[in-house]
Amino acid sequence: MISKSLDKAIELLRNDEVIGLPTETVYGLAGNAYSKKAIRTIFQLKKRPFNNPLIVHIGNLRQLKEISQEIPSKAQILASKFWPGPLTILLEKSTKIGDLVTAGQETVAVRMPNHPLTLDLLNQLEFPLVAPSANPYQSISSTSAKHVERYFGNQAVFTLDGGESTNGLESTIVGFEGEEVIVYRLGAIPLEELERTVGRVYLNEVKKNGIVSPGMATKHYSPKTPVIFTDSLSEQIEQFKTEDVAIICFDKLPVINHMESSIIYSFQGHLGNAAKRLYGLLHELDERNLACILIEKFPDHGLGRTLNDRLKRASALK
Ligand code: TXA
Numbered sequence: 001m002i003s004k005s006l007d008k009a010i011e012l013l014r015n016d017e018v019i020g021l022p023t024e025t026v027y028g029l030a031g032n033a034y035s036k037k038a039i040r041t042i043f044q045l046k047k048r049p050f051n052n053p054l055i056v057h058i059g060n061l062r063q064l065k066e067i068s069q070e071i072p073s074k075a076q077i078l079a080s081k082f083w084p085g086p087l088t089i090l091l092e093k094s095t096k097i098g099d100l101v102t103a104g105q106e107t108v109a110v111r112m113p114n115h116p117l118t119l120d121l122l123n124q125l126e127f128p129l130v131a132p133s134a135n136p137y138q139s140i141s142s143t144s145a146k147h148v149e150r151y152f153g154n155q156a157v158f159t160l161d162g163g164e165s166t167n168g169l170e171s172t173i174v175g176f177e178g179e180e181v182i183v184y185r186l187g188a189i190p191l192e193e194l195e196r197t198v199g200r201v202y203l204n205e206v207k208k209n210g211i212v213s214p215g216m217a218t219k220h221y222s223p224k225t226p227v228i229f230t231d232s233l234s235e236q237i238e239q240f241k242t243e244d245v246a247i248i249c250f251d252k253l254p255v256i257n258h259m260e261s262s263i264i265y266s267f268q269g270h271l272g273n274a275a276k277r278l279y280g281l282l283h284e285l286d287e288r289n290l291a292c293i294l295i296e297k298f299p300d301h302g303l304g305r306t307l308n309d310r311l312k313r314a315s316a317l318k
């Protein structure tokens with residue numbers, strides 16, 4: 001059920017129920033971070049393995065002190081620059097946070113989302129909220145209440161409607177090793193922007209002995225329709241005989257002579273627009289039973305790097 005009632009959302013969360021929750025990145029499937037029952041329901045609804053930890057969402061810095069221990073100085077700098085906003089920070093957890101939340105790890109992932117309704121909700125509650133993205137394991141994240149309803153409506157999940165997510169890509173996840181800032185997941189805050197704030201950051205992928213953040217799992221963010229992700233769109237188009245294909249390009253439309261009725265979409269060279277629209281577009285196209293979705297690689301900088309990361313995983317076979 002989709003609703004705008006904050007009071008109802010609060011009542012359900014206080015009763016250990018799980019709800020669909022709007023954020024500026026993507027919608028979350030949220031529950032009381034201190035309730036084992038709510039946490040188990042989240043894993044069960046998503047069909048998510050228990051070794052994949054959850055992000056804790058807070059509405060103010062008092063809650064940060066409650067759930068974490070020491071806060072490194074670069075974490076403080078990043079939090080004051082980017083919160084509320086699409087940055088998730090890994091910190092040493094306090095005893096308030098149970099093993100189910102962190103999958104047994106000593107670090108907890110924390111974020112203060114930048115959505116007025118959700119911030120209001122978090123500040124009225126007596127507890128923080130755990131919220132993974134509101135989608136079944138390995139599927140595309142939801143950027144509207146309608147997407148959440150499509151995934152979980154038949155399981156009687158209540159979704160708080162906060163409109164379309166303004167960023168449209170998940171948060172960037174960072175952790176710390178001594179003085180070094182490690183990026184565990186590319187996201188809505190580009191690497192360049194982090195580096196302008198704290199100097200050089202390291203990508204977990206290229207870091208030796210780094211733990212792999214499960215968000216980096218190869219297959220992820222996938223529609224049901226096969227996705228072909230390519231840097232030579234015209235060559236791929238040549239090979240297609242069928243017309244049941246959607247073509248998504250970053251900027252210029254390709255010349256197509258032999259597939260008149262195929263769907264063609266361009267982000268008109270705008271990375272922010274592509275970030276905001278991509279998941280919604282994939283949700284829409286997935287309803288059409290197409291043979292395949294052909295997507296052109298984005299320029300590999302800023303949000304383009306995050307988009308390429310997601311599409312590499314969306315097109316992975318397993
Ligand atoms: O934008 C977002 O981050 C959204 C909205 C709802 O806030 N949430 C989200 O959650 O994307 P989820 O669960 O779909 O992805 C969180 C990722 C997971 O891949 C998880 O493995 C990783 O964060 N993660 C969570 N806690 C972690 C921890 N303690 N250490 C390492 N990785 C962690």
Ligand code: MG
Binds near residue numbers: 132133
């Ligand atoms: Mg997710």
